[in-house]
Amino acid sequence: MNVPLAKIEQRNVTISEISSFHIGGESVALSDQPRFMMRVAGEGMAREVDLNGSYVTGQLYANHIKLASPQHTEPVMFWHGGAMTGVTWETTPDGRPGWQWLFLQAGYDVIVTDAVERGRASWSPFPQIYDTGPVFRTKEEAWSMYRVGARQSYDARVPYSGQRFPVSGFDALAAQLVPRWTTHDDMTLDAYQALLEKVGPVHLVAHSQGGWFALNMVRRVPHLVRSVVVIEPAGAPRLEQDDVARIGDIPHLFVWGDFIDEVPSWKKYRTATDQYREMMATAGRQTREMDLPAMGIRGNSHVPMMDDNSADIAALIVDWMAQNPGSAK
Template identity: 25%
Template sequence: YGQSMRTWQSTPDGREGFQSIFLKKRYPIYLLDQPRRGLAGQSLEPKTLESRTEDQLWFGIFRLGEGTSFYPNVQFSKTPEALDQFFRRSTPDTGPLNINLNIEAVSQLFGKIGDGILVTHSHSDGQGWSAALKNDRIKAIVAYEPGSNFVFPENHIPEPISYVGGTLRASGIAMEEFQKLTKIPIVIYYGDYIPENEVENPGQDQWRAALSMARKWTKTLNDAGGDVTLVVLPEIGIKGNTHFPMSDLNNQEIADLMYNWLEEKKLN
């Protein structure tokens, strides 16, 4: 929501982004924008864009801090210029959100570029699972902080998880379809400041629900023969990361985690 390929090109405080980091590691990189967003902004369906100030909302939801204060030891740059650039990167959708259209676009892209690894973030993570179901040229998925669109076998859909401001629900697909996800390695990363128990802070509580659902999804897929690794960064000693680990001050360390996983899975 509200982001574009700019997230991967450089950090808000001017450091190298994952694009340059992985090009230097000799990985070919394709950056894409979802239809009706960023450089893919031309839309055949109209949408009214409203002028809104949402910086405070996203400061909390993206777990930079609470209120107007950064979290202690946060890995995001605390300079006013970096925060300003971070918010200025936000981009509106130029047409209605169409998840099926997004999935089809990614599938068609892999149909052109051939075998590759799909790297997703946040709202696009759930669409990533569906793209892999649609196109077997997606040979692995790296997902940063999935928050929605978890798919389970039809007879194993977990109970919805309530959080401050909403409810997270999973969807069901046929077991035969679900089994396709067991054929590729998947790694999921979550950052810091995500509580284990319910809290009143809506910015934290929705990620508690997401992480809880991700754990259920990981177990269900691995029990079915899959290869899913779920990494909660503070549990391995990496602390202070926000919802944007690829932009945080330690993004080189975060990139190394992904690089090492790719090497381990022989995806280089």
């Protein structure tokens, strides 16, 4: 099935306000930490550094861009995936406008976030506050998990046939990768909830691990989510019937790229997500799946917001959001 692609109108954007802030978290005091003398700036004099005292932990970062004349009441909020930050949405690795700009052109105020312990959210001392160490993503793992190509093809940089990720920008993508912790789900959900309580309701667009957080969050604060778009979510929670009743008025869109059968982990993530979607659909709730290859749009990687047709995929989502604005709460 070939689907005609909508386009986002190339229009001038007038911005009324740009703000950024941190939200969530708590203060944690440390004692019995070392004191030592060190030079902390260039050729400056050494001074005492005392690591005893209070630290903020568990916060996230948000950047909010407001249009002078938005065409929609609620903003679009973007959540990134594992080992990534809000840079995911800002500019593609090969320098094209990212979804942050495209959704502004579509008339939405836009909020881009860095999750707990990622990017501008900062992170806390280990092992004094974080009780486990970080996980780092290699370029080889990114090449295969983002489904640019088979892992054994990384050295030669041979992508899957028909691949739409701009391979010339792969090193720029790898430069964005940050350490992450695998034990902070509750902390992250708490911070995301605090953010939604501050700025919601929103249209939530989330990628990969962020998609897993988003599908959990709609159960927590359904009144703060107008619609939810999950781009290749890394799994989904197991729903109960009362969950379906509470979140059923929230339109759900699931977007999947190509080459999923090439990576066993992604087959498992999709199976879990399909179970969530099918339970919603069986109950007659508002869900849609955009299986891009099945729609005749072939070659998309795990990061369609960076692929060479990223503007086309954004336009499909904008069109769906216009048709499924969500119920007023």
